[in-house]
Amino acid sequence: MSLKKTGSRKLLPALALSAILAGCASIPRNESPDVYGMLYDGESTAAYATAFPVGSPAEAYGNGDMAARAGDFDRALFEYIRGLRLESEPVAEPLYRIGTIHHQRENHRLAELAYRWALEVDPDHGAGATALGIMQLEKRQYVEAAAQLESVTRSGNANWRTYNALGILSDLHGDFEEAARHFSDALNASPGNPVVLNNLGYSRYLAGDLEGARAALRQALRGNPRYELAWRNLGLVHAREGNYDAALDALARSGTEAEAYNDIGYVSMVGGRYSEATFFFQEAMRRSPAFYATASENARHLERRIRRKAASRQD
Structure with missing residues (x-):
């Protein structure tokens, strides 16, 4: 060029x-x-x-x-x-x-x-303006990043990275429908882009749209079968669905077996499935002594949740 x-x-x-x-x-x-x-x-x-x-x-x-x-x-x-x-x-x-x-x-x-x-x-250098906005996003300067990236879209010089970054910002603010629109614009600019599809998939996961999340993540993995972050996010989707075998298979492609068990335990805990969470945290600790501190802290957090739930029932 x-x-x-x-x-x-x-x-x-x-x-x-x-x-x-x-x-x-x-x-x-x-x-x-x-x-x-x-x-x-x-x-x-x-x-x-x-x-x-x-x-x-x-x-x-x-x-x-x-x-x-x-x-x-x-x-x-x-x-x-x-x-x-x-x-x-x-x-x-x-x-x-x-x-x-x-x-x-x-x-x-x-x-x-x-x-x-x-x-x-x-x-009017759109790539440079977008890169500056992305750097501000990485530094958690969210107001500055939004202003920078939105100015690029108004100028007509946006690329897929511009829309992708705006989608991430919308997710951080909890506006998942706006995020979906930005990721759609990013895919229009770069069809089939695995990075955008992964971010869209995680966004739909956050929004509770597990079917949409699964579809986007699988499409990302068709484009890049070695995309570890997409495998991890797909594993989180399966874990929330209670499909633990599929979750373990997906998560093991992006990290260690102990990390996979810990991640499923955490998703189960957040979803209120405490008995499953206890099992997965214990398995994480058993499979990797080096991972003991992380999994045991999650297990203690789970125990506190269980106690709070039991106390509220007594009230």
Whole structure:
């Protein structure tokens, strides 16, 4: 994919750039102290510059894309930054791609710097605006995330990630019907996407629509049979239905046997099936001494619930 220039600003306004930099703990390692160097946090770049000469920004960006696909993120960062240095003005797309690498590495300050810089260059960069909203969601800045993501939808630049993140936000607020609408929009943008289908399935589980949850999760697993989170969520659906054999089979595909028994015990406890919950917690403790603390705490919680229920009956 070629990178096109967008926007006409030479650099971030000095005050805005200074404000963003003030949040960075230190200048990232880089031989050149130029303005883009602050976005680098990998190993020394001297070897890259010698081994991979380039003659244009497009060539550097192409090298960066190849390195990113190969998982060589240090070199990808170097190449994107080298391409930017060859430009006469900032370009939003490589700044966004730099942000995605830092985001993946959980280097949130540099990711936010890169995303905001990309949006300063091109306010209509939907992927960058969505990525910033997702990062805010991950940091539990829910009000900011909602405002950011909704602004992307209003601009007409939303992608499936935008709608998927809005669906998760709606779930967090308990508005499951709104969540379903957002996940539907995400699937219209990316049909059959296992990530969206998994989130839709879990949303329907939270809403008590077990049939809808099961259908969405099975569709997600048809798209990605090794999707562990979808297997876990399907196991929770089966556990709530009381189909324990199917629940154990599904949950065992996403974790240990002890974890599967503990999860079924917890779902049974929440559903008021206390005798089944006791059995599954005891099995979790028996099957994994290392898991004893978690399962035993759940068992104690169950015992307190049983006592409260018994006391209320006496009243």
